[in-house]
Amino acid sequence: MAWPTDITASDNGRRLEVVYDDGVAVQLSAERLRVESPSAEVQGHSPSQRKIVTGKENVRIVGIEPVGHYAIKIVFDDGHDSGLYTWDYLRELAAS
């Protein structure tokens, strides 16, 4: 599976770029990451509980913390910090 080598938040925390070791680089907006957060606060515990998050056009990434070997935790300036973004999830998100 593709493994990330570089994860960079830029544009004052509004964009996230992930470079994988197979040469693929994906770009994601902070807004997209926020509204698609894998956190149960957003996804609920089943598809029917999923919440639609709106009004996050200007959300910014203020922190990124590594989680073990498989994911990052992204901290947003609206206080949301419970989403763990796995390497696969980041890639899928960019592809969809």
Next chain:
Amino acid sequence: MVTQEDVMRALGSVPGPDGKTPLPESGAVSGVTVRDAKVFAAIAIDPAQAKAMEPMRARAEAAIKGLAGVQSAVVTLTAEAARKIGEAPAGGNGAHSHAKGAAPGARAATELPGVRHIVAVASGKGGVGKSTVACNLAVGLAKLGLKVGLLDADLYGPSAPKLFGITEKPDMAEDGQKLEPMVSAGVKVMSIGFLVEEGAPIIWRGPMVMSALTQLLREVAWGELDVLVVDMPPGTGDTQLTMAQNVPLAGAVIVSTPQDLALIDARRGIAMFNQVHVPLLGIVENMSYFVCPHCGGRTDIFSHAGAQREAEQLKVPFLGEIPLDAAIRANSDEGRPVVDSMPGSPQAEAYLRIARAVAETLSAGATTAKPAPRIRLV
């Protein structure tokens, strides 16, 4: 009725942290509480001197106990945060200071300084001899010349004290901040079992377990280690997740008995590590067979080679088999790991083979563990 003033008067006979000024005048007494006939007092000290201050604490306790009408007295030492403003938080864990101004391109802050490889020994199911394998694997790695530590992460059922025959309690390290691990059979060992009475249950909910585990991992003076073996509790619960999330594990060794019932759970354990991208170093088949000491006949009590088949199916290395053996059991119960107490025996050799395989995989860097990505905020 004892009053705060009585307590302070009693403490007047005890020299404070500087060894001269009586405690009440030293300003170090940070709190006195009297409830019924029970007295609680706190003395603030420099954490670096925790060990040297113990006699003072004991004297203060004795002085209060000596008061008429006092039933019990507890004096505790508290460390005032001596941190200077602008200084990084203790431990320098960058995880909280990364926002801006963190070193650009800093690698994962989850690593344990000084520890090269962290290896988890896990099983899906209890009772398969995981702790015995973890213990002997650690001793085996030490025999190969590596600097080895063992962290007993099974907080609800710690077995390292028994397996390593350690009954003493760990000391405070020089810096007064960390615990010094115990040493047995060439392995530095830390377990919650050193800190509670044998037989006393740990009745904690998940979050308590997680923070205790993090402390056992990070607030122990491990020093330089080539390998830290972590004896995981059975199953796929909180502890396993905490470990997977808080430290970059170099890999996991799965222990299983050969019977199908155990293998089902072993598969679960493997799936969990796969999910969090912890590479599998291999599977150990424990209680693989029994050789009768009387007739020499061999019985495959839990069937045989089930773990090996499983390893082949899952394309995971098979690390070896350990027989069900009375000597291993007896030595383990006596706190003498067979690798150390019966060198050259077939039992010790069986563990050493596994240790060699693990050491080779680690030194070849052949664990599929890839470096953590560089994380930057620009």
